[in-house]
Structures are given as structure tokens and as C-alpha cells.
Amino acid sequence: MTGPAAKQPLDDRPAALILEGVTRRFGATVAVDAVDLTVRSGELFSLLGASGCGKTTLLRMIAGFEIPNSGRVLIDGQDVTHAPPYERPVNMVFQSYALFPHMTVAQNVAYGLKQTGMARSERDDRVQEVLALVELDSFGRRRPDQLSGGQRQRVALARALAKRPKILLLDEPLGALDRKLRERTQFELVNLQERIGTTFILVTHDQEEAMTMSDRIAIMQGGHILQIGPPREVYEYPTSRTVADFIGAANLLEGTVASVEGRSAEIRLQATGGAAMAESDIPLKTGDAVTVMVRPEKIQAHRASTGAANELSGTVIDIAYLGDLSIYHVQIADGVRVQVAIANRRHADEAPFTWDDAVFLSWHPGDGVILIT
Amino acid sequence: MRARTSIASGLGRRLVVGTPFFWLVVFFLAPFAIVFGISLSRSRFGVPPYEPLWQNGALAARLDNYAFLLDDPLYLTALLNSLEIAALSAAICLVLGYPIALGVARAPKSWRAPLLLAVILPFWTSFLIRVYAWTGLLKKEGLINDALIWLGLAAEPIQMLQTDFAVHLGIVYSYLPFMVLPLYASLERQDMSLLEAASDLGARPWRAFLTITLPLSLPGALAGFLLVFIPAVGEFVIPELLGDAGTAMIGKVLWTEFFNNRDWPLAAALAITVLTLIVAPLAWLEHLRLKRSEASQ
Amino acid sequence: MKRLSPWLMLAVVLGYVFLYGPILSLVVYSFNASKLVTVWGGFSTKWYAALLENDKLLDAAFLSLRISVVSATGAVLLGTLSAIALVRFGRFRGRFLFSAMTTAPLVMPEVITGLSMLLLFVSLQHAIGWPDGRSPLTIAIAHITFATAYVSVVVQARLAQMDRSLEEAALDLGARPLRAFLTVTLPLIAPSLIAGWLLAFTLSLDDLVVASFVSGPGSSTLPMVVFSSVRLGLSPEVNALATILLATVAIAAIAAGVLANRNRKT
Numbered sequence: 001m002t003g004p005a006a007k008q009p010l011d012d013r014p015a016a017l018i019l020e021g022v023t024r025r026f027g028a029t030v031a032v033d034a035v036d037l038t039v040r041s042g043e044l045f046s047l048l049g050a051s052g053c054g055k056t057t058l059l060r061m062i063a064g065f066e067i068p069n070s071g072r073v074l075i076d077g078q079d080v081t082h083a084p085p086y087e088r089p090v091n092m093v094f095q096s097y098a099l100f101p102h103m104t105v106a107q108n109v110a111y112g113l114k115q116t117g118m119a120r121s122e123r124d125d126r127v128q129e130v131l132a133l134v135e136l137d138s139f140g141r142r143r144p145d146q147l148s149g150g151q152r153q154r155v156a157l158a159r160a161l162a163k164r165p166k167i168l169l170l171d172e173p174l175g176a177l178d179r180k181l182r183e184r185t186q187f188e189l190v191n192l193q194e195r196i197g198t199t200f201i202l203v204t205h206d207q208e209e210a211m212t213m214s215d216r217i218a219i220m221q222g223g224h225i226l227q228i229g230p231p232r233e234v235y236e237y238p239t240s241r242t243v244a245d246f247i248g249a250a251n252l253l254e255g256t257v258a259s260v261e262g263r264s265a266e267i268r269l270q271a272t273g274g275a276a277m278a279e280s281d282i283p284l285k286t287g288d289a290v291t292v293m294v295r296p297e298k299i300q301a302h303r304a305s306t307g308a309a310n311e312l313s314g315t316v317i318d319i320a321y322l323g324d325l326s327i328y329h330v331q332i333a334d335g336v337r338v339q340v341a342i343a344n345r346r347h348a349d350e351a352p353f354t355w356d357d358a359v360f361l362s363w364h365p366g367d368g369v370i371l372i373t
Numbered sequence: 374m375r376a377r378t379s380i381a382s383g384l385g386r387r388l389v390v391g392t393p394f395f396w397l398v399v400f401f402l403a404p405f406a407i408v409f410g411i412s413l414s415r416s417r418f419g420v421p422p423y424e425p426l427w428q429n430g431a432l433a434a435r436l437d438n439y440a441f442l443l444d445d446p447l448y449l450t451a452l453l454n455s456l457e458i459a460a461l462s463a464a465i466c467l468v469l470g471y472p473i474a475l476g477v478a479r480a481p482k483s484w485r486a487p488l489l490l491a492v493i494l495p496f497w498t499s500f501l502i503r504v505y506a507w508t509g510l511l512k513k514e515g516l517i518n519d520a521l522i523w524l525g526l527a528a529e530p531i532q533m534l535q536t537d538f539a540v541h542l543g544i545v546y547s548y549l550p551f552m553v554l555p556l557y558a559s560l561e562r563q564d565m566s567l568l569e570a571a572s573d574l575g576a577r578p579w580r581a582f583l584t585i586t587l588p589l590s591l592p593g594a595l596a597g598f599l600l601v602f603i604p605a606v607g608e609f610v611i612p613e614l615l616g617d618a619g620t621a622m623i624g625k626v627l628w629t630e631f632f633n634n635r636d637w638p639l640a641a642a643l644a645i646t647v648l649t650l651i652v653a654p655l656a657w658l659e660h661l662r663l664k665r666s667e668a669s670q
Numbered sequence: 671m672k673r674l675s676p677w678l679m680l681a682v683v684l685g686y687v688f689l690y691g692p693i694l695s696l697v698v699y700s701f702n703a704s705k706l707v708t709v710w711g712g713f714s715t716k717w718y719a720a721l722l723e724n725d726k727l728l729d730a731a732f733l734s735l736r737i738s739v740v741s742a743t744g745a746v747l748l749g750t751l752s753a754i755a756l757v758r759f760g761r762f763r764g765r766f767l768f769s770a771m772t773t774a775p776l777v778m779p780e781v782i783t784g785l786s787m788l789l790l791f792v793s794l795q796h797a798i799g800w801p802d803g804r805s806p807l808t809i810a811i812a813h814i815t816f817a818t819a820y821v822s823v824v825v826q827a828r829l830a831q832m833d834r835s836l837e838e839a840a841l842d843l844g845a846r847p848l849r850a851f852l853t854v855t856l857p858l859i860a861p862s863l864i865a866g867w868l869l870a871f872t873l874s875l876d877d878l879v880v881a882s883f884v885s886g887p888g889s890s891t892l893p894m895v896v897f898s899s900v901r902l903g904l905s906p907e908v909n910a911l912a913t914i915l916l917a918t919v920a921i922a923a924i925a926a927g928v929l930a931n932r933n934r935k936t
Contacts, residue, residue: 065838085841086850098839102857111853112843163843385847390762393752393818397771400815404786407793421792469688472681479678488682490923495689497868497919500876501893502912505900506692509699514709516695549689607779609879614900624781624879631785631883641789644782656770656777663773 010215013040015077016167016199017062022071024057031057033223034071039167044193044200046210049220050246055203058220059169062201064088076166086115091160092169095176097152099144105131105155106140112163130158133192150181157189161198170202174209186212207247211235219243235295241371244293249327251296251338254373257288264365266309267292271336276310278368291371296327296341298367301352301359308362312338316357326351330359405648412438412641423638438642448643451621452650458537458622459605462544466552466601467594469545474556474593475586478563485561492553504543504614511539511615535617543611548604552597559593560586592666599662603655607647623647693916700909717910724907727895734875734892737806741813742871746863748814749821749870756822757829775819784883787812791884804886812884813874820873821866828862829855 017039024032032054039045047055060066061073064085073081080088091112100108106127113123131137134154144152153173160168173189174182190213193200204210210217211231218228219242227234227243238244241252253276255267264279267290278292305311317337318329321344328340338361342352353359413434414423426433442448477488495503510516513530521527533539563586571581609624616622627647631640700718704711721727752772755762775783791801791808801808836858840850878893885891899905 063838063842065841085838086844086846090842092839092842094835094839096833096835098833098835100836100839100854100858111840111845115844115846115849159839159843386759389751390755390759390764390768393748393755393772393822394764394768396748396815397752397768397818400787400790400811401771401775404790407789408786411789421796469685472678473685476678476682476685479675480682487927490927491686492689494919494923495693497872497923498693498916499893499896499912501878501896501900502696502908502915503693505896505908506696506912508900510692510695546688546692549685553685603777604779607781609781610897624779627781627785628879637789640785644785647779648782652774652777652779652782656774659773659777660770 010040010043013042015039016041016043016075017201018072018074019058019062020072020074022058022061022068022073024054024061024066025069030223032061032068035223035225037218037225037228039199039201041199042197043215044190044202044213046202046204046214046217047220048204048207048210048217048246050205053220054223055205055220056171059092059171059201059203062167063090063092063169089166090169091163091165092171093153093156093160093173095172097144097156097176099152099155099159101144103143104140105136105142105144105147108144108155109140109159109162112159116163126162130162133161133196134158149177150185153177153185157192161196165198167199167201170200172204173202174204174206182209189213211247219246221246237369238293238371241291241293241373244369244371249296249339249341251294251299252371253292253294253336253338255290255292257284257286257290259286260284265370267370269312271333272312274312276312276368277365278310278370279366280370282370282372284370289373291373293369293371294338294363294367296339297325297343299338299340299361299363301328301330301340301342301361303353303357303359305360306362310362310365310368312361314338314359314361316353316355316359319351319353319355328353328359330361332361405645408641408644411638412645414638416636416638421637422635438639439646441639442642442646447621448623448626448646451623451626452647454621455606455608455623456651458540458544459602459608462541462548462605463552463598463601465541465545466549467598470549470552470556470597471590471594473549474553474560477553478557478560489554489557492550492557496550500547501610503547504611507539507543507546508534508614511542534615535620537616537620539615540612540620540622543615544601544605544608547611548601551600551604555593555596555600556590557593559590559596563589596662596666599655599659603659606651606655623651693912696909696912697916700906700913702906702909705906717906718914721907721910721914726890727892727907727911730890730892730895733806733889737810737813737891738871738874740810741817741874742867744810744814745817745821745870746867748818749866750825750859750863752818752822753825753829757826772819772822775816776823778816780877780879781883783812783816784880787815787880788883804884804889806885806889808884808886809881809889809891812880813870813877816880817870817873820869821863824866824869825859825862828859832858 015038017037019035019037021034021036022032023030023034035054035058047058049055057066061068062075064080064083064087067082071081072079075089100111103111109127109130110123113126118126127140128137131140134157136151136154136158139147139151139155144155147155153176157173170189174185177185186209189200202210202213214231216228216230217234219226219234221242227239229237234243235247238247238250244250244252253267253269253271255269255276258266258268258275260266263281264277265284267276267278268274269276269292276292278294280290284290305313312330312332314330314332316328317331320327320329323344325341325343328342330338330340332338340359340361410426411423413436414426415433415435415437416422417424424433473492477485477492480488508515511533512518513532513534515534517533518527518530521531522529567585567589568581571585572578576584607624608622609628612620612622612625613628616625623643627640627643630636630643701713701715702710703714703716752768756765756769756772759765787808788804791804794800795802801811832855836854837850840854841847845853876893877891878897881891882894882897885894896908896911900908
């Protein structure tokens with residue numbers, strides 16, 4: 001194992017995986033469309049998207065279960081595009097875990113080592129070592145059907161790690177676990193990854209999972225990668241409506257650019273005719289059709305107008321009480337609603353607003369993100 | 374372009390497909406070409422008992438045998454008779470098998486496997502001997518006639534052996550497990566909460582059965598019907614042992630043509646006719662059914 | 671669990687009476703001292719003794735067993751290969767024909783299968799001198815051919831059920847395809863191979879029609895001998911044979927049931 005590489009900045013590390021224009025078609029449908037991607041050594045990288053977005057096909061091409069129609073797959077600098085799965089230095093944790101039901105836990109973990117012809121004593125040591133790593137040292141002689149779901153998941157992990165792969169692939173590894181266990185396992189996985197330093201590539205449809213665990217996330221849709229970045233970046237600065245909508249809740253207001261000043265711009269909103277302030281790194285010019293994205297928790301609500309430059313007025317039409325916070329649905333024009341999240345900080349607090357209250361909404365100009373429509 | 378890396382590739386793959394493929398082409402497909410060829414030749418005394426198709430460098434194919442099949446009403450009657458007997462027997466199997474399948478499917482869970490095993494078990498004993506068992510029961514001085522007379526239900530022994538009734542009975546008896554199995558599978562799979570929902574919505578048990586259980590079990594019923602009908606159409610042993618000399622079923626007619634009359638070309642022509650008129654449509658039907666059940670899974 | 675309705679219970683009971691009544695009547699009469707099969711003449715085991723002295727029947731039984739073992743083994747080999755091809759290989763050239771050839775024997779009337787096999791053997795002998803006449807070999811070839819279809823169906827069902835990622839996991843862990851098949855796929859589909867073998871064995875042991883077509887002089891199988899003796903009328907020795915057969919099957923079934931039960935518990 002390469003040892004912890006966490007302190008080294010991401011960009012300086014060697015590439016563990018490079019995909020160049022990888023395309024995979026099934027009949028007429030293009031599952032993965034000319035994807036380019038570089039994953040750095042020691043990174044915990046997530047492929048995030050709804051089912052059918054191509055994330056699993058992409059993972060299977062890295063593992064060798066699918067061969068790209070075009071493009072190249074390089075693992076650790078070696079072109080493995082056409083190499084069969086059994087010749088690739090990667091291992092996979094399957095969604096179903098795929099534990100061999102006719103073998104014990106130890107036999108499952110030893111399976112990959114046996115294929116390499118490792119000496120028996122060394123093999124036994126390695127099996128014990130990885131089982132200890134996932135805290136299942138005493139379970140070696142059990143069979144998979146005598147384990148709980150969480151234990152099976154860890155056996156699958158141990159089996160895939162036993163060969164010390166260059167990259168560990170995880171296909172929805174937590175999908176079969178219940179919510180509480182899933183949250184705990186997320187942290188365990190991250191800790192494990194930090195300890196052993198292996199590159200992890202994770203496929204998931206659960207954005208919370210991707211946000212919690214990953215160094216970087218690639219958001220996929222329709223066979224394309226829409227955006228790649230650290231969790232914070234894709235949440236705060238999405239580059240498209242789809243990404244904004246997919247990760248977290250987003251208010252999307254359409255309008256046209258009224259004036260530009262450096263990074264910030266004034267947008268005339270289609271719904272209200274009023275103005276809103278927001279920022280963007282993309283060069284804009286007056287008259288461009290754009291969308292302003294504001295996260296619900298970034299919006300302040302007041303009973304009276306504050307006179308801020310980007311202020312919207314509206315009426316509370318729905319309240320969703322979620323415990324830790326409440327979501328207020330404010331109608332700002334016919335058929336146009338804005339969600340506002342307000343934390344419920346104190347027990348005793350009365351709800352600040354109720355149905356049909358008139359409210360004024362505003363946000364810091366830097367919290368509004370301009371997306372090209 | 375290969376779709377995905379399969380568990381086998383290259384040479385291994387070719388061997389896996391090629392071995393059974395070769396065997397089936399040689400021993401299953403080719404014979405039908407030969408049967409077709411011989412069906413066009415003329416029977417003769419000798420070994421083999423048919424004239425070669427190539428005579429003096431010319432093709433000596435003739436359709437005489439087919440013309441003969443059309444000409445003599447025996448063959449058409451036998452064909453229709455076989456269809457009728459098979460269909461009626463399959464229908465009786467359905468009526469008898471349904472309550473059994475339903476009973477087993479609704480029995481306590483731990484009982485189901487042994488009960489089902491008991492339905493299948495007779496299949497593993499000899500088919501021939503099971504049919505033979507009925508000859509002892511059905512004949513004039515047999516057990517059933519004895520019982521009927523003892524009960525006063527009949528004044529004198531009834532002729533049951535060597536009738537169409539016995540043929541139907543034999544088919545129903547032999548193939549009943551084939552009906553119960555698919556019916557059981559489709560009934561057992563049914564979600565019991567559907568019946569609870571029906572009853573919650575005001576349906577009485579009988580009505581719930583008619584509107585929920587029965588329609589949902591139709592695929593199983595169709596599968597069972599075909600599983601009985603298909604082997605019954607070409608049946609030989611049952612009409613031979615239980616029917617009378619006049620029971621014309623196509624399997625028996627073909628046997629007689631071949632073994633008793635030693636008319637190989639005519640038997641071959643009959644086989645080709647049955648193949649195109651009955652087997653091909655049935656195979657197609659079965660293919661469609663399997664495809665549909667695959668798609669629904 | 672709701673109680674079974676009395677009507678259904680009655681239907682099930684009557685169903686089993688119908689299924690087992692005739693077989694049990696054979697068992698009872700096999701111990702009948704009277705030569706007249708349907709008249710009770712007191713308890714006797716003489717028909718079992720007669721069966722043991724009936725060389726023709728015993729020879730036929732031995733021949734049938736040998737043919738069935740060979741046929742079942744051959745059918746399991748071919749049927750398993752064809753099941754793997756059909757379930758695992760996706761599309762390949764000739765797949766439709768292949769799949770048609772593996773299902774067609776299931777719907778083929780036995781008389782037609784028998785006739786076509788015989789005509790093939792006759793033509794082959796005429797053309798290339800093989801097979802040399804009809805023999806147990808030709809019976810076995812015919813049985814392998816139709817039993818392959820049944821084995822294929824059984825194994826296909828099991829393969830289709832099996833989680834495909836198990837094989838992928840083996841490949842992923844570095845096993846080459848043949849090795850992945852031997853260490854993962856084969857052990858997991860083994861029960862279906864055993865079931866398929868037993869099915870093929872029974873079909874072969876039970877077959878009268880196809881064997882009648884393709885057997886030669888001196889190669890009469892058990893069903894052929896039984897058939898010719900029952901065609902002449904009732905035969906108490908056949909009753910005894912039926913009883914032995916039934917007992918064997920029943921014991922095997924109960925043993926299998928007990929074994930399966932014990933496996934589930936441990």
C-alpha cells in the first residue's frame with residue numbers, strides 16, 4: 001500500500017486512472033458518450049447520477065466487464081482498454097456484494113490471492129490482515145448467509161482489498177444497508193480509505209453519500225459528465241441547471257442580464273419584472289438569457305422590506321416542518337415559488353411565519369449563482 | 374463487435390456452443406431432412422424398404438405418399454381425433470388439477486414441498502407401468518367393475534377398457550402432474566394481500582376467487598394445458614394399451630404404418646405432415662409463451 | 671395462517687387417491703398368490719421369485735440401466751453446455767437455430783423422434799458404414815439427443831437465477847474464465863445438474879417408443895420387454911417389478927427430502 005498521501009495536494013499526485021474519449025453504445029443507445037476523466041492516486045472519487053446515466057457502465061469499463069467502442073482506459077499509466085477483468089490491477093465491491101455462497105468468509109477473501117499463486121502461509125496472513133482491517137477477524141469460518149447485511153458488505157470490501165488493487169471500485173456499496181448503518185459505514189469507509197491510501201472510485205445515486213465521502217464528485221447525466229469538483233464546489237457553484245437541481249434543493253429564477261459590473265450582474269427576473277443581483281465567472285453581456293440559482297438556506301426572510309437591491313416579495317403558501325429546519329414555500333408571482341429554509345434553533349420559537357403571511361426575501365449577491373440557460 | 378466480455382471467450386466459447394450445436398444438427402436436424410427425402414420415395418421389399426431418391430442420375434421424387442394420405446380418410450380422421458382427445462384430456466386435467474394446485478398452494482408453508490413432491494413422485498416411476506395399472510382396474514373382471522356391481526350401481530360389467538373413455542382417463546392420469554406443477558407455481562406466487570384487498574373492498578370469497586385468483590393464474594393454466602396437450606397429441610402407449618383397435622390416434626397410426634405395414638415412406642410422409650400441421654405451430658406457440666414469461670420476469 | 675377450506679382439502683385428498691390408487695393396486699396384486707391377476711388368492715411373494723428367474727427381464731433391466739447412465743451423463747454434458755451458451759453468451763450467430771433445436775425435442779411426438787432417428791441411422795450406415803446396425807449405442811445416441819433438451823431447460827433456469835456478478839467477481843479477482851466457471855459457476859449450478867441427470871436418467875429408463883424404433887435385435891430395453899408382456903395381457907411379474915420400482919423411487923425421494931431438509935437446517 002502506498003501509505004497516506006492525503007497531505008499532498010490532489011493535482012500534484014500521479015494519475016491512477018485516465019479515461020480518454022471513452023464511449024460505449026448498446027445498440028442505438030449511447031450509455032457513455034466520449035467521457036474524459038482523470039482520477040488522482042489516493043483520491044476518493046464519486047460518480048453520481050440517476051439510474052441510467054451511464055455511471056455503472058463507466059465503472060464496468062474500468063473493471064473490464066465492458067469494452068469501450070472507442071476511447072482508451074489507462075490504469076496507472078498502462079493502457080488496459082482491451083484487457084480482460086482478470087488481468088487488471090483493480091478490484092470491485094459489487095452492489096449485490098457477490099459473495100460466493102459456497103465458500104466461507106476466509107475462502108472468499110482468499111479467492112483472489114489463490115489466483116495469483118501466493119504461498120499458503122502468506123495468503124493466510126493476508127486474509128487475517130484484511131479481515132482485521134474490516135473488524136471481522138473472528139468471522140473467517142462463517143458462511144456469507146450467516147452474516148448480517150453490514151458484515152457482508154465488509155467481507156466484500158475485504159475480498160476486494162486483499163489483492164491490494166491500484167484502484168478499488170465500489171458499485172453502490174451502501175445501497176443495501178438501512179439508513180443508520182449506511183451513515184456509520186460512510187465514515188468507516190472514508191477512514192479506511194485514508195488509512196490505506198488506495199484510490200477509491202464509487203458509483204452512487206445518493207447525493208448525500210457522494211457529498212459526505214468524496215474528495216471529488218463527477219455528476220453524470222445521459223452518458224456525459226456534467227461537472228467535476230469537490231463536494232463544496234459542485235454544491236455552491238454548479239455550472240448548470242441540472243447539477244444545481246440534482247445536488248440539494250435549488251431555486252431557479254429565469255431572467256435576462258440588465259447590467260454587468262465585473263463578476264456581478266443585475267438580472268431582470270422574468271417572473272416578477274424586478275431585479276436581482278448575482279455573480280458569475282462566465283463573461284456576460286447585456287441581454288443574455290440566464291438563470292439565477294439561489295439555495296433555500298441562503299435566503300433571508302423578513303416581515304418588512306429591507307430595501308436590499310435584490311429583494312422579492314411574496315406570500316407564504318406552504319410550510320414543511322422537517323424538525324431541524326422548516327421549508328417555506330413563497331409564491332412570488334403566478335406559478336413561481338421560492339423555497340426558503342429557516343433553521344428551528346430554539347425549542348420555544350414560534351414559527352416566524354404562517355400561511356398567507358406577506359414576506360420579503362433577499363440574499364447576499366455573492367450567494368446568487370448565474371447559470372447560462 | 375462483442376457486446377461484453379463473457380465468462381468464456383475465444384476458443385472456449387466456440388467449444389461451448391459448437392459441441393451441442395454439432396450434435397443437435399447431426400442427430401436432430403439432419404434426420405428431418407432424411408425423413409423428408411424418404412417421404413418422397415416409394416416403398417419396396419428389401420433393405421432398406423424404400424427406393425433411393427437418385428435413380429439413374431435423375432431425381433425420382435414423387436408426392437404419391439402425400440396424395441395417399443389425403444385420399445384415405447383414415448389419416449385425417451386420426452389427426453383430428455388426436456387433437457380432440459388431447460384437447461379434451463387437457464381440459465379435464467385443468468378442471469381436476471386446479472383444485473389440487475390451489476389446495477397445495479394454500480396449505481401451510483411447511484406442507485407445500487412434501488405435498489408437491491407427492492404430486493411429482495408418480496412421474497419418476499415408469500410411465501408404461503402406470504398406464505398398465507389401469508388395465509387391471511378397468512377390465513371387465515377388474516376392480517372397478519367389481520366395486521360397481523357390489524355397490525349395485527351396475528347390473529353387469531361395463532366395457533371400459535378399449536374405449537375412448539379409457540384413453541382420456543389414461544392421458545389425464547399420466548399427465549396430471551404436468552398440469553398441477555405450473556398451476557401451483559402461478560398460484561403460490563400470488564400475493565395473498567390481493568385477496569385481503571378484494572375482501573376489504575367487499576368481495577365475498579367466491580367472487581374474490583373469480584375476479585382475482587383465477588385471472589392471475591391463467592398463464593399457469595395455459596402452460597399446464599400445453600404441457601399436457603403436446604405429448605398427448607402424439608401419444609402411442611396409452612391408445613395402444615387402453616384404447617380399442619379402432620382408436621385412431623396419429624401416433625398409433627404412424628407406429629402401425631411403420632412396424633406392421635413396414636411402409637417407411639408413408640410413415641415418413643405422415644411424420645412430415647404431423648410436423649408441419651401440429652408440431653410447428655405448437656413449437657411456435659411455446660416459443661411465444663416462453664418469450665412472454667421471460668419478458669414479464 | 672388461515673385454515674384450508676374443507677372443499678380444497680377434499681380436492682387434494684381425492685387428487686392423491688387418484689394419483690396413487692392405481693399404483694397401490696399393483697403393489698397389492700404383486701403379493702397375490704393367484705395367477706388370475708385380479709382375483710385375490712392369498713398372500714405370496716412367488717412373483718418376486720419368478721421375477722428373479724426371468725432372465726429376459728433381468729437382462730433387459732440391466733441393459734436399460736447401462737443405457738440410462740450413459741444417456742444421462744451425455745445429456746448433462748451437452749445440456750449444460752447448451753444452457754451456458756443460451757443464458758450467458760448473449761447474441762451469437764445461429765442462436766435462433768440453436769435455441770430452436772434445444773426446445774423442439776420437448777414438443778416432438780416420440781413416434782416422430784424415433785422414426786427420424788432410425789432413418790438417420792439407416793441412411794448413415796448406408797452412406798458411411800456407421801453405425802454398424804442398431805444396438806444399445808444407437809439407443810443411447812437417441813436418448814442423449816432428446817434428453818439434452820430437458821437438461822438444458824433445467825440448467826438454464828438455474829443459470830438465469832444465479833447472480834451474474836458472482837462470475838464477474840471471480841473474473842475481477844483474477845480468475846481466468848475456465849477457472850471462474852469451475853470454482854464458482856459449477857458448484858452453484860451443481861444441484862440443477864444433478865436434477866437434470868436424474869430427469870434424463872428417468873426419461874431414458876422409461877422410454878419405450880424411441881427405443882423401439884432404434885434398437886436392434888438382441889438389444890431390447892426393459893420397457894420394450896414389459897410392453898410386449900403386458901400387451902399380451904396382465905402379467906403378475908410386472909406387478910412385482912412395478913412394486914420394486916416404486917419402492918426405489920419412494921426411498922430415493924424420501925432420502926432426498928431428508929437430506930434437503932438437513933441442509934437447510936445447518
